[in-house]
Amino acid sequence: MxxxxxxxxxxxxxxxxxxxxxxxxxxxxNVVFGNESFLEEKEIGVDDFFEKLRSENEFPKTSxxxxxxxxxxxxxxxxxxxxxxxxxxxxxxxxxxxxxxxxxxxxxxxxxxxxxxxxxxxxxxxxxxxxxxxxxxxxxxxxxxxxxxxxxxEGMHAYFLVNDLSNLHRGGRLNAAQLVVGNLLQIKPVLTFVDKQIVPYEKIRTRKKALNKILSLFDESAKDGAPIKATVIYANNKEEALKLKSELEEKYSNVEIILSYFGPVIATHLGEGSLGLGWYRT
The missing domain is CATH 3.40.50.10170 (Rossmann fold)
Structure with a gap:
């Protein structure tokens, strides 16, 4: 045995x-569209999820x-x-x-x-x-x-760049006023995990600046040459993720990177176009 x-x-x-x-x-x-419930990764994959998301009037729930x-x-x-x-x-x-x-x-x-x-x-x-x-x-x-x-x-790090605030709003993580102000100011929140919760790490104007902030945090861990395992995570923006993965591999010889994705459950809350970078020192 x-x-x-x-x-x-x-x-x-x-x-x-x-x-x-x-x-x-x-x-x-589970991902729930109206009265239909789907087992993620078994009954609904990420590509089918985004396709269904565009055609459904009702925002999905997760369980x-x-x-x-x-x-x-x-x-x-x-x-x-x-x-x-x-x-x-x-x-x-x-x-x-x-x-x-x-x-x-x-x-x-x-x-x-x-x-x-x-x-x-x-x-x-x-x-x-x-x-x-x-x-x-x-x-x-x-x-x-x-x-x-x-x-x-020793530290497991994960930072997520959210492209569209509407999913956070519909999922109850932003109120209507925050949504309007955030969109007007082009706010791209960088999210992370603190005490088991997803919380805003910093609210940054423009996607480029938000990504640069995440990369500066990664550099603090990687620049001394210690071995690191990392992951670049995407939500229906694979080309952007591949580009980032390639740039990181070229800059850091000590980093091993796995390309991954936000599946239906997490993508329900973060939305299409989100990008994540996670890592730990081995």
Missing amino acids: KTVAIVTDSTAYLPNEMLSEYDISMIPL QPSIGSFIETYERLSKTHEEIITITLSSGISGTFQSAYSAGGMVEGADVHVFDSEISCMVQGFYVLEAARMAQEGYSSDRILERLNEMKS
């Missing part, structure tokens, strides 16, 4: 080949996985594993962590540990990949969780 199984939710946005290579189980969150979906996965994995580690997006922006935790107490046959990444997207994916690699190498759950907490304490 294998020792440790790794589970995550869909907002890590790990490609299928990585899920297969590292034997990671993925549980999807966490059911406790039952976690129980089903845990019961399946308990037949071949002694322990299960589940890594979720931040508990400050979703009830997914609580669902995973509650389900863990309802399953016999395997000990379930739930780790709150306190972040999301491919930066959450970095935790998942590290845990899966260690699981494949035979490390115990205690050592894997210790390593994940080391990564967290």
Whole structure:
């Protein structure tokens, strides 16, 4: 019997080949258009999501996985594993962590540990990949969780540039007055995670200045030559993301970069054209 199984939710946005290579189980969150609910990454991909977003009059909603979906996965994995580690997006922006935790107490046959990444997207994916690699190498759950907490304490960074304020407004994160003023002043908020919540890091006029601010923050971590794993994340603006990835790789020989994307759940709140940069020092 294998020792440790790794589970995550869909907002890590790990490609299928990585899920297969590292034997990671993925549980999807939901995107709801009117009366229709779709499992992200399984029933609706990011391209279909943006296409549907343009044709729908009603703004979509998102919801966490059911406790039952976690129980089903845990019961399946308990037949071949002694322990299960589940890594979720931040508990400050979703009830997914609580669902995973509650389900863990309802399953016999395997000990379930739930780790709150306190972040999301491919930066959450970095935790998942590290845990899966260690699981494949035979490390115990205690050592894997210790390593994940080391990564967290050493600093996992994620900054997002929002192109269109309307999604933040419709999702309840900006009031109408803030929306009007922000659009008039061409405000491009730089967002980050603080205490498990997505918060404005700085409100900057023009997209170029906002991106330069993120790049200056990245440079503070990368300029001393220490090895860094990073991700450039995009929302239906892949060419811009590829250009940024190429520029960073040319400037920093110590940085390994994965290109990723904002899937349907996160893109619902950030909107099309958003751009993210996340990293940690290895």
